Amino acid sequence: MPQLPGGGGSSAIVSAIQSRVTYPLEALKRRITGRVFVSFTVSASGIVGDAQVVKGIGGGCDESVLNAVQQLPQFIPGRQAGQPVPVRFTVPVTFQITAPTAELAADTTQQIYTLVQQMPELPGGGGLAAITRAVQRAVVQPAAALASRQVDKVFVSFIVGPSGVVRDIKVVKGVNTDYNTAALSAVQHLPRFVGGKLLGRPVSVSFTVPVEFGRSVRIR
The missing domain is CATH 3.30.2420.10 (TonB)
Known part of the structure; x- marks a missing residue:
């Protein structure tokens, strides 16, 4: 087969x-x-x-x-x-939908921020560095990347809604179809976040993270 x-x-x-x-x-x-x-x-x-x-x-x-x-x-x-x-x-x-309807509705209607007092975090914390590492760990390097001596970066943006659901994943600066697809897939595998807050109110927050490709890439 x-x-x-x-x-x-x-x-x-x-x-x-x-x-x-x-x-x-x-x-x-x-x-x-x-x-x-x-x-x-x-x-x-x-x-x-x-x-x-x-x-x-x-x-x-x-x-x-x-x-x-x-x-x-x-x-x-x-x-x-x-x-x-x-x-x-x-x-x-x-x-399959894992988030309740009310949360999904809120996630698609709230104003989007880039910086708030309490930023969204992964369940284990660690801030933006932990988010970037989690994405990099989830990446499946395409064959071309494993054969490449140079390191290329795809920049991916996404929104974490008030309930911690990741949505609106997009490539803002890509390399090629295989790299871009692998980067998007890695972000889709992120777990549910602890949602961000502004003045104590749950809000939507956008992130942009780099995803590295190449045989010399190491997760830091």
Whole structure:
């Protein structure tokens, strides 16, 4: 069977798609949850194509999954009788809301600040340095980065809402598609924050962090 560069079988493929999925704002507002089943072909050369939603749930989730599949790296192709052959997959992608509706509504309507008296923090604290380290630890370095002698940086912005939910993740300064996608995926894996406060009131706060790529990158 075709494999991702790092192996891991079908579970790794599902995880790779899931990590590239962004929960659409419309789906969050309407509290749409469930599983999208997507079908795609890995060609004899390992290229992903012909992605189709077999069973969708709407709210922009179907389109988000198709976009995630298009971002998959080139596979190690499957073989039959020793010869490379095209193989078709159908996999589920899960959409699940963990924050209450009221919190999600607040997170999408509050004024956004860049500096407040009590900044949002990860559960273990540590400020911005801890946030940057957590993102860097979550990065899966693309093959090109592992072969590169130089260090490249992708700058990613995101908002931490009053309830600590991370949203609106964007690349503000990118390098290439693979690096940008890996950086966005790393931020999506951040845990829920302890929300920020201004004058004792929960508020939304924006962050911009660098994500480094290259074989010499070390987590500090």
